[in-house]
Amino acid sequence: MSVRLSSFAVVFHVAQQFILGVSLMTVSAIGISGETPQPLIAVKAAHMLNVNDGTFIDQAIVLIRGDKIIAAGNKVQIPETAQIIDLGDKTLLPGLIDMHTHLTADPENSGYSSIALSVPRQTLIGARNARLTLNAGFTTVRDVYAEAYSDVGLRDAINAGDIPGPRMMASGPGMGITGGHCDDTMHAPEYRLTSGGTADGVAAVTQKTREIIKYGASVIKICATGGVLSFGDDPKASQYTLEEMKTIVSEAHRLGKKVAAHAHGGDGIRLAVLAGVDSIEHGSYIDDEGSKLMKEHKTWLVPTLYLGDWLIQHAEEIKLPKALLEKAKIVLPDARKHVARAVSLGVPIAFGTDAGVYPHGLNAREFAVYVQIGMTPIQAIRSATINASKLLGWEDQVGSIDVGKFADMIAVDGNPLKDVTELERVKWVMKAGAVIR
Ligand SMILES: [Zn+2]
Known part of the structure; x- marks a missing residue:
């Protein structure tokens, strides 16, 4: 692509x-x-x-x-x-641009409900969601984490004209530490399950970055901190070390790919920015020092705020495990306060939703939240057009x-x-x- x-x-x-x-x-x-x-x-x-x-x-x-x-x-x-x-x-x-989707995922297939879903089935779910997303006015998306390479297959099918969908930048599996947010943390040890993007230490992350690009990723997704929808990890704790992230960024950039870092906690945000990532995803606990660093380094913040409203409202319906709901209830409302502060300090914003955590096609509900936390409507629209096109590196093509x-x-x-x-x-x-x- x-x-x-x-x-x-x-x-x-x-x-x-x-x-x-x-x-x-x-x-x-x-x-x-x-x-x-x-x-x-x-x-x-x-x-x-x-x-x-x-x-x-x-x-x-x-x-x-x-x-x-x-x-x-x-x-x-x-x-x-x-x-x-x-x-x-x-x-x-x-056409609108969403910088953070999971087209091959659906809310009702999160947690343990996902276990029986094969990667081919997930890819076909992605075909449906690609159509819903395009019909909602999102003509370009950056998909940041899918099982195996289901998003890469989906992107290629859309580009070939086989199915309708937005133009896609796809990450393939997200890279992260053993036991981190990007790893599979749902199973007992005897299952010996590890997600495809798991890699620890400089040598392993070098190899993994190259491998993911080899199999067709057009952007590298990493988990710099813990997350909400994973077991046993803390969203505030950093995961990759500065050295590991610097290695991933230099490999990816050398090979012409950008790096998107999932990061909630302030420490992980600062380390990822210092490592040179192109965007911070979520940014729930961004502090003033992090905002200052992001402005200096021209790092984009991709807030995903509407998802909190939907997830807490529909937790029972989608059988969200209790431990994850408890985390969501703490982290997601906090995120609004901190992202609002970052917006007021002038951190560059590109639009994101995390659609997949909530139903695809509702992506545009994020705009109203951006306006609630202090952006003007034109700033919110720019985040999903001209700004997003710059983060993609496609500003001469879309936006x-x-x-x-x-x-x-x-x-x-x-x-x-x-x-x-x-x-x-x-x-x-x-x-x-x-x-x-
Ligand atoms: Zn996500």
Whole structure:
């Protein structure tokens, strides 16, 4: 996926220099000569949100050739050959991006309910969840931890056009210490179960990072602290050492992959940031020192806050083991306070949900929580568009309605800057120039 994306980067380098409001001139500038002409589509809408500056463009037209945007603004002429999609008084936005999903997981299959599920079955559950996620307006996701390589298989099937789904960056198994949050901690010792991403010590983590990339991961996920939905570990305790994380980061970066670190406790957050990870996932106990470090190191924070509401409400229904529910009741409400403080201190935020812990397709419920903890609606929307695209390293491909990017767009009825929950009611979705719903 990343290889394919980067080859586009060269072709569209010039086109990317243009921003919203370009004229039809651009069409001929990037016309694809010598190839079968691709279909032209013109999407019209009463309003279009420019996520770069937070302004609306009225009577907007987006011209698409094949899978890419070739012109956008209110002065675009529609060529006679273009098919017109008129969205009436709707508001257009770029497709949303979720930086923390588990597409092959479902809440009802968490804990011991997951034991009887084979990896092939999980992958097919992922196919259903990929469709739900795309229909909800999330045209890109970063999937951070799946059993075996079910997420890598899912990503490849979506890219091949076999099934509908968002474009995916996939991590494969998460890396962690023996007995840590990324390891299997549900079974008695005689089962001798260890998760596929478990590795301890510098030599082992070097080998494991290379192995996970060998089998197709496009990002490395690590567990820097304990977690909520695992037995016998403490979310506040750090897990990997600084030395181990530095090794993973340098291997991954050398091989062109970013590193996402699951981290709740303050110590683990600081160590992971010092090791050079690209994002901190959850960040539940982030303190002021951690916030300062993250700003200095330009490390993204990916908060996942709505999940606490859903999990505590539905714990019985999904048969959440009592020990895990007790942890959730402590950690998840605390997370809001600490993440709110980090937001007020200016830590860069990219949108995440942990969907899989709660049902896929409800991802947009996270926006309202971001606004409750002090972000403006445009900041919340940026976290799921332009900011997320930067964390992926795909900012020249997705994240805004700009010339040269994939035609990934959504439409809503009302004004999402007045009511961010409009994003929970997405009415129209396009991915790569194809209308999804
Ligand atoms: Zn997660």
